Amino acid sequence: MQSRFPRSSRYDIQWMIDTAMGPNVLWLAEWLSEAVELKPEMRVLDLGCGMAASSIFLAKEFGVQVLAADLWIRPADNQKRIEAAGLSHLITPMHVEAHAMPFAENSFDAIVSFDAYHYFGTDDLYVGYVTKFLKPGGVLGIVVPGVAHELNGEVPEHARPFWDWEFCSFHSAGWWRRHWEKTGLVTVERSDWLEEGWTFWRDWNLICAEACDGERRDGRLSEAKMLEIDNGRTFGFVRTIARKS
Numbered sequence: 001m002q003s004r005f006p007r008s009s010r011y012d013i014q015w016m017i018d019t020a021m022g023p024n025v026l027w028l029a030e031w032l033s034e035a036v037e038l039k040p041e042m043r044v045l046d047l048g049c050g051m052a053a054s055s056i057f058l059a060k061e062f063g064v065q066v067l068a069a070d071l072w073i074r075p076a077d078n079q080k081r082i083e084a085a086g087l088s089h090l091i092t093p094m095h096v097e098a099h100a101m102p103f104a105e106n107s108f109d110a111i112v113s114f115d116a117y118h119y120f121g122t123d124d125l126y127v128g129y130v131t132k133f134l135k136p137g138g139v140l141g142i143v144v145p146g147v148a149h150e151l152n153g154e155v156p157e158h159a160r161p162f163w164d165w166e167f168c169s170f171h172s173a174g175w176w177r178r179h180w181e182k183t184g185l186v187t188v189e190r191s192d193w194l195e196e197g198w199t200f201w202r203d204w205n206l207i208c209a210e211a212c213d214g215e216r217r218d219g220r221l222s223e224a225k226m227l228e229i230d231n232g233r234t235f236g237f238v239r240t241i242a243r244k245s
């Protein structure tokens, strides 16, 4: 892990566990940042930022200005984390519903989203909405849990005992590419699959399971078992990056 995600490996593990809402978001943000140029003068929207760990990572690593937008997590709670990280001058937390964004058009140089875009961005028209807030030439970059190939409603036999209906929002790299390209509004620069991504997902669940108890622990262990049995045949992470035309 240390060698695959060198920037993330410098962060406190307990802080990462305390801010976790799913897969390790620092690893997802670091993977995206390998393919998106981020520079200090850029204004970045972190859409569905959860507990703002990715916003803190992007501001600290690249000096970008981040609008940390989320629906479920209170901005006041994120503000405390941002202040503790000494990054109030770069990050602004906001309560935002992804379909009703309170921003002017052409506001951002980049819109990024980690383990969140599949909650609100799978309908055909959403990319047209969200890219209104990007400057021309701006970048839309997401990392989401995904599948190696489209399941088309068929749950793999080995995944059935663990299946959650919300997994129907997991798509392949090819699906995300077509989903955005068909609008003609963006140029997809890449849509790819994280090599051995399932092992990072599994290992992070095991680390978090150690640190919690009750239902949360059971959920983490069950997901880790599913990923272990699946062995990379189905589940992993997709990264898709596009530029506004």
Ligand SMILES: C[S@@+](CC[C@H](N)C(=O)[O-])C[C@H]1O[C@@H](n2cnc3c(N)ncnc32)[C@H](O)[C@@H]1O
Binding pocket: 019, 020, 021, 022, 023, 025, 047, 048, 049, 050, 051, 053, 054, 069, 070, 071, 072, 073, 096, 097, 098, 099, 113, 114, 115, 116, 119, 120
């Ligand atoms: C699984 S959590 C991931 C959070 C964070 N990105 C991370 O990886 O730790 C999904 C996040 O998506 C956000 N979300 C879901 N639907 C949303 C919507 N319609 N508008 C804005 N945010 C939304 C939730 O508030 C939640 O924090």
